[in-house]
Amino acid sequence: MLAGLDQRTASIYAPIQPKLARVEEHLRSLPQTSLPDLEPLLSYVLTSGGKRIRPAITLLAADCYPHDQEKPLIMAGAVELLHLATLIHDDMVDNSDLRRGKPTVTKLWGKDVAVLFGDYLFATSATFVCDTGNVRVIRRFAETIMELASGELLEIFHAFDSQDARRLYQERIYRKTASLFCTAAETGAVLGGAPEPQVKALRDYGYQIGMAFQMVDDLLDVLGDPAELGKPVGSDLRQGVLTLPSILLLERYPENNPIQAMFRQRKQNDGDAPENPANLERALEIINNSGILPDCYAQIRECCRNASQSLELLPDCPARRSLRDLADYVWERSR
């Protein structure tokens, strides 16, 4: 069993457990076949934990169909590697010192190495996908990298900007998070040989579970036990990033709104002077003591329910049950 898994995920992954172990083995063989200079970096990121949710989705999607055994395994490895590459660049951009309780690549090796090593991992993940020999899957993979990068760019470009916030939030979290869940599920289905309507259903499953996953993350940021979060409560808002709870706050309290005050102040002093922490504190307080949280839970629950419903088209099998359990698990994570 993977070191990072709790009992719940381990039981969800049961139908594909031996396959997931082989994906892990494949990933961990990378450092031995690379340039000696890259070995410490590769070993570090590949043993830094994580629940392997995305590759599990690829394997479970394929597992609903009788299929070539190798290709989904290779694809699952590519999906995880791509995820690890994005974490390295995201941590660099966010100036994060810690990830899963361990120092980030940026912290240990510096920004320059983080950028170039991230590039190296992106490209390595692409060579994995090439080994599937399936051009449709390769193309989706490349498009996904475009979506991931542009999602992060939207976050930067629209920081401290409350215009059109709800539409941009949907677009942004699709790009930066849900797109890789979509691709994980879709490529598993394609390589598993699923009929086209079921490929579409699995892609939709990935979309719904990915959107829910990011909304849970965003909710934890305002609720947060900072110890579990690994960063201070309200980091998103502090960086000018609007998420579902803060958007609801903006929509519901048009008068004397602490977020508007915070953004206005930032604009006035051009980001130079230290901000008045009272606005952030008031925003978090209203979010935590109003009808906002229940409405966030309701939206997350709806996405998880939609994810489960997408699975109805699929053949009844242990893998389908695991995909359903995974949707429940994402929902439970928010509670």
Next chain:
Amino acid sequence: MLAGLDQRTASIYAPIQPKLARVEEHLRSLPQTSLPDLEPLLSYVLTSGGKRIRPAITLLAADCYPHDQEKPLIMAGAVELLHLATLIHDDMVDNSDLRRGKPTVTKLWGKDVAVLFGDYLFATSATFVCDTGNVRVIRRFAETIMELASGELLEIFHAFDSQDARRLYQERIYRKTASLFCTAAETGAVLGGAPEPQVKALRDYGYQIGMAFQMVDDLLDVLGDPAELGKPVGSDLRQGVLTLPSILLLERYPENNPIQAMFRQRKQNDGDAPENPANLERALEIINNSGILPDCYAQIRECCRNASQSLELLPDCPARRSLRDLADYVWERSR
């Protein structure tokens, strides 16, 4: 004609001029079909000049054979886009303010945007390659991105380190520069339908011309007219990067060597104190007034001759003559 071309390159590109214009058109249509937030960035990098040598090589390689007209065009666009993506990340890592006389993406939009926008361009170039539908070519392309990134990483890891310098120099300049020239030529040949020995010959042509191209760049850095260079003379050595002339200096003057003194000093003060500029000045002076420069020219000339010789296997045609002229042009650039 492309704005950035001088008369010499324009005449070399003559056999493929209409095709190169179509590649340019394809690239310049990108901003209109992307997210509105990315439009200014895309327009900026796509109109920032450059001689388009790499896509020209792809088109010329394919042009030696009767072939499908579209695929080499798409590939040439991908090759140029990949080159532009690497420039963005390299300028970020090198903290460069200027590129071809214009402010870099990092300078105008900041490091975070440069990293993520570079990622976006890498991925966009990969979607272009997918449009060729040729898995062999797609795989080479992904491997090339690994090589480019690892070449830059080697430069960082071995800065201020004179061990095994000559072998590492060959490895490093292959990865960071020649690999993309190899891939430009090889993929043009594959998509043009060249017989396998001629694919190999064109790959070898790319290797030789790419190695020469980087050695010329490295030579200009120590000779340099800073105005044309866009950076101070001796930048490589100042950053601890050994290139052919400084490696020859290390090999030939084992006693009282200014580079060894510079690196030793750096190690002693851990890079904190400002360095004594006398060592750098002495190193540049010896390089410029000894037998070192003629030997550098000789090595560059040999690579360019090897490049021309690789072409002998190819059918005699205007494109082959242009590839030969291009090898001469790289050689002339150094004089």
